[in-house]
Amino acid sequence: MQQRLAILDDYQDVAHGFADWASLEQAGVSTSVFREPFQSPDALVAALVDCRIVVAMRERTPFPRAVLEKLPALKLLVTTGMANAAIDVDAASELGITVCGTPGSPTAAPELTWALLLALARNLPAEENSLRAGTWQTSVGIELAGKTLGIVGLGRIGRRIAAYGQAFGMDVLAWSENLTEEAAAEAGARKVSKEDLFRNSDVATLHLRLSPRSEGIVGEEELRLLGPEGLLVNTARGPLVNQDALVRALGEGWIRGAALDVFDEEPLPAGHPLLAAPNTVLSPHLGYVTRESYSQFYGGAFEDVSAWLAGSPVRVITG
Known part of the structure; x- marks a missing residue:
């Protein structure tokens, strides 16, 4: 069964340069990349309603309970970094959505x-x-x-x-x-x-x-x-x-x-x-926007998705 993966808020259009997302097609995963912020929660839901996997860049897009409840297909939500105040992790757990994080740059x-x-x-x-x-x-x-x-x-x-x-x-x-x-x-x-x-x-x-x-x-x-x-x-x-x-x-x-x-x-x-x-x-929230940081964020997100597809999620975040 084909599974849809969405990468959100790729402002600089660089996600494909930091991880081999195309290789996931062999596992039946098609990838969509969204560069622009969504203008409303309804627009977000409309774009992701059939997505099984979502990769969120930091806190650029909020995922409160009201949004998660409208995404019945969503099973894996990856955030870059190991904490994301914009994701209702408790709601995700209740809805059967696994939330995973990634490494990040300390500098x-x-x-x-x-x-x-x-x-x-x-x-x-x-x-x-x-x-x-x-x-x-x-x-x-x-x-x-x-x-x-x-x-x-x-x-x-x-x-x-x-x-x-x-x-x-x-x-x-x-x-x-x-x-x-x-x-x-x-x-x-x-x-x-x-x-x-x-x-x-x-x-x-x-x-x-x-x-x-x-x-x-x-x-x-x-x-x-x-x-x-x-x-x-x-x-x-x-x-x-x-x-x-x-x-x-x-x-x-x-x-x-x-x-x-x-x-x-x-x-x-x-x-x-x-x-x-x-x-x-x-400056436009550039604190984590470096080549080194993105390598860990997108590389870690790719590892998260691959591990979840294999049935062994890594770096799982719980409430």
Whole structure:
């Protein structure tokens, strides 16, 4: 029996370059690739209603219970990475859908975080645009050496950021609800309260998972504490920051600037207020978009599909 496999949100049209999906035809699997985001849950269901296997790229397409219930043919849902807040894993299990994950790069997101921070500190996007327009040197940047770096969330990524900060000669502070002084010290940071982190940091960077507890964890109070010379970096999840407060902070000068790779709504729609906000460096959720990361994502997804077809699923994610 022919089985249909859908690969979603292949924005760069590269999925076939990172895994031999065509070879699955020998196992009776036909592959469809979707490059553009679906405009609604109904459009998603209409496109996937007869799919037995779906490969989702990170959290680009949500799979809540209401969508999964309308996909009766779906039996295997693969997410790149080993966690995906956009998939209702419990609902999938109840509906008999196996959810599998993949390996990922430990360095892609931290490296982008540091690239955005350096670009913001030295005003690189504005200076490049100015240079191309025929103007020479229009702003004065700042150096990171001797500054204080505040890390909100000292997990796998946060620890790498702490090491980068130390390498650049920065004093490193850290906070999260369950962080211990010992864990902070092991990463070369000092544990402080959230209030003290934002009050004393020149740069605050976010590396928390999004949850009901962490949503909006940075709001007006934290941004005002960061102060008119402070920089905010968010490469984790957009809703960690109160978007309205951030737009006001940038427009009214509560902070010096913000570097953002993630947003409440993705892709970011035309006319979004952040697109017009001053003193920003914005990137389209590129934290995991590298050749090395995609090799692990698509290669791992191919392994997941092959193992499931053979009756022995690997890297199964449970609720």
